[in-house]
Amino acid sequence: xxxxxPNAIRLPGGAMGGSVARLVYHFRPRREQFLPLPKGExxxxxxxxxxxxxxxxxxxxxxRASLAPEERGGEGPRERGFLSRAPIHLLLLAWIAFxxxxxxxxxxxxxxxxxxxxxxxxxLSQMSARMTNGQMVVVEPRSLNADRLAxxxxxxxxxxxxxxxxxxxxxxxxxxxxxxxxFFERFQKTNTNLKIRTVNDVFLNRNAQFNSTRVDVLxxxxxxxxxxxxxxxxxxxxxxxxxxxxxxxxxxxxxKDWPIPRRVESVQxxxxxxxxxxxxxxxxxxxxxxxxxLIGEKVFVGDASGVEIPGLTLAGGHADNPDGVxxxxxxxxxxxxxxNKEKQLLEIQRSGKTAVIALGYAQTVREPAPFFQxxxxxxxIPAWATSSEVxxxxxxxxxxxxxx
Numbered sequence: 001x002x003x004x005x006p007n008a009i010r011l012p013g014g015a016m017g018g019s020v021a022r023l024v025y026h027f028r029p030r031r032e033q034f035l036p037l038p039k040g041e042x043x044x045x046x047x048x049x050x051x052x053x054x055x056x057x058x059x060x061x062x063x064r065a066s067l068a069p070e071e072r073g074g075e076g077p078r079e080r081g082f083l084s085r086a087p088i089h090l091l092l093l094a095w096i097a098f099x100x101x102x103x104x105x106x107x108x109x110x111x112x113x114x115x116x117x118x119x120x121x122x123x124l125s126q127m128s129a130r131m132t133n134g135q136m137v138v139v140e141p142r143s144l145n146a147d148r149l150a151x152x153x154x155x156x157x158x159x160x161x162x163x164x165x166x167x168x169x170x171x172x173x174x175x176x177x178x179x180x181x182x183f184f185e186r187f188q189k190t191n192t193n194l195k196i197r198t199v200n201d202v203f204l205n206r207n208a209q210f211n212s213t214r215v216d217v218l219x220x221x222x223x224x225x226x227x228x229x230x231x232x233x234x235x236x237x238x239x240x241x242x243x244x245x246x247x248x249x250x251x252x253x254x255x256k257d258w259p260i261p262r263r264v265e266s267v268q269x270x271x272x273x274x275x276x277x278x279x280x281x282x283x284x285x286x287x288x289x290x291x292x293x294l295i296g297e298k299v300f301v302g303d304a305s306g307v308e309i310p311g312l313t314l315a316g317g318h319a320d321n322p323d324g325v326x327x328x329x330x331x332x333x334x335x336x337x338x339x340n341k342e343k344q345l346l347e348i349q350r351s352g353k354t355a356v357i358a359l360g361y362a363q364t365v366r367e368p369a370p371f372f373q374x375x376x377x378x379x380x381i382p383a384w385a386t387s388s389e390v391x392x393x394x395x396x397x398x399x400x401x402x403x404x
Contacts, residue, residue, distance in 0.1 A: 108162060108285065109134050110324060110355040113383045117166065117392040119143040127395055128152060133160035136287065136324065136357070136381075138242045140392070141165040141233050153237050162239035162285050169226050169273065170248030170291075171212040177203075180225055187221040194220055195265070204251050209389075214248045218269040223276070230280060240284040242326065243274060246291025253293060253301050263301050264309055270294065271312055275320035287324040287357070292341045295325060295348065315344070317353040324381075328388065330358035331374055332365055349379055356380045359396065363387035372399045 111134030114127055118140075128151060131137060137156060144152070149163075156163045172180055184199045196202055196219040204214040215222050230241065252258070252266035271294055278286045293299055297316065298308040312321055327345055332338075349356040358380040360371040368384050375382035383396040 108160070110136055110285075110357075110381060112136070112398055113357050113359075113381050113396070114138065114398075115359070115383060115385075115391060115396045116394070117143060119145075119148070120393075121148070123395055124148055124152065128155040130395075131155050131159045131161040135159070135161040136164055136240075136285070137161055138164045138166060138287070141167075141236065141238065143392075146236075149236060153239075156239065163237075164240045164242050164285060164287060165233040165236075165238040166242050166244060167226070167229060167233065168212070168245045169243050169277070170217060170245035170270070171207060171210070171214050173210075173212050174206075175211075177213065180222075183225050184221045187224060191220060196221070204248070204255075212245075214245075214251055216252065216266050216269075217248070217273050218266045223273055226273075227277075227280065230277065234281065234284065238284075240286055240323070241277065242287040242289055243277060243322070244289045246270065246274065246288055246294065249291055250293060253299070254303065256303065260302055260306055264307065267294075267299055267301050268309060271299075271310070274312065274322060275318065278320040278322060282319070285324070286322040287326055288322040289326040290328055292325075292327070292344075295341075296344050314354040315348045315351040317351070321354060324355040324357055326357045326359060327380070328359045329364055330360050330380070331371060332361070345380070346378055357383065359383045359385065361385055361387050 112132060113136045114130060115138040116123055116127055124144075127137060127139075135156075137152065139152065141149075152163050155161070180202075181199050184202065188194065188197070196216060199221075202215055202219045202222055204216055206213050217223060233241065249267055249270040252263050252270075255263055270291070274288060274291075274294070278284075288295075294311050295314045296311045297313045299311040300306055300308055312318070314321055314325060325345070325348065327341075331342070345356050348354050356378075358371075358375050358378075360368065360375075360382070362368070362384070363386060365371050371384065372382050374380075382398060384398070385391060385396045386394060
């Protein structure tokens with residue numbers, strides 16, 4: 001599902017209660033990571049999968065006097081006497097100034113979904129007006145100037161939604177190939193023992209529909225390039241990412257001119273890359289789009305014969321697995337593979353480990369009513385659009401917005 005406009009990467013197919021006696025300020029840990037790969041499968045910077053953590057947590061007891069003496073210890077009568085003489089309006093002001101919900105955010109529970117890749121001010125205003133608690137709002141970072149992004153983030157922060165930036169991790173828009181080539185050459189000068197040593201070997205094949213080129217994520221330079229883009233998106237204040245073009249891995253699974261062990265390397269690299277992006281900042285909300293061959297416990301690599309390797313196991317849970325998986329063009333396929341993936345997605349949803357979002361298209365599914373009924377039965381988070389090719393011109397809709 002990629003943005004089809006020339007300069008985009010890709011457009012694809014209550015507050016918590018609590019006591020004012022204790023205020024906890026959480027400083028999100030910074031995690032620096034290049035990319036963990038399975039042993040013997042390449043390195044990132046330094047020793048590859050090493051992760052550095054720096055965490056700061058400050059706890060202040062600012063209203064200790066409001067606790068019972070046996071809870072706080074010492075000087076009870078004097079402190080209790082002070083509190084009993086304090087004017088009630090001062091206590092109310094303290095509660096208003098330091099509500100616990102403003103300092104410790106409630107856990108985010110995904111419930112609804114919107115997606116729009118364009119920059120039309122009217123549609124962006126409509127997107128903001130539709131925001132609700134628990135909503136994932138996916139936008140194309142390159143389409144938004146600072147003011148429009150600030151407006152979206154303000155609405156999201158007030159309603160309990162998350163603004164999620166689109167990024168392609170398995171394809172590059174052809175307009176950026178020269179930029180990446182220059183980056184690759186600089187990267188090669190400062191890094192040795194690279195798995196992929198020429199820029200041409202990074203590119204797999206063309207995707208004519210979206211004017212892009214599929215990329216082998218085994219390339220250390222490519223992963224560094226994507227991480228650089230991710231850091232830029234996070235710097236702008238986005239709450240998370242939607243990882244598109246994960247299905248580029250399918251080109252590696254069935255690449256007949258590669259021996260099976262070589263294919264395995266690239267498939268394992270994609271699994272590790274998805275998790276490395278989550279590990280970059282576990283406080284960010286990550287949605288994986290496509291790449292459904294990776295969602296189970298095992299991934300088959302080969303043709304008529306081949307090998308099975310570990311997958312993401314989204315139903316089993318992993319600290320660095322994505323928080324959500326988007327099933328694009330949902331319920332459109334009737335073949336064995338599609339039915340098997342639908343079954344796996346049901347298992348993932350029931351596990352509660354990863355949210356499942358289903359995006360249906362009128363182009364293939366035709367009628368929205370049966371689609372939304374299937375989503376409700378499966379407890380998938382639904383969204384509806386005309387097709388993958390118009391997501392920069394129209395908002396996705398949900399059942400409540402269909403006739404608006």
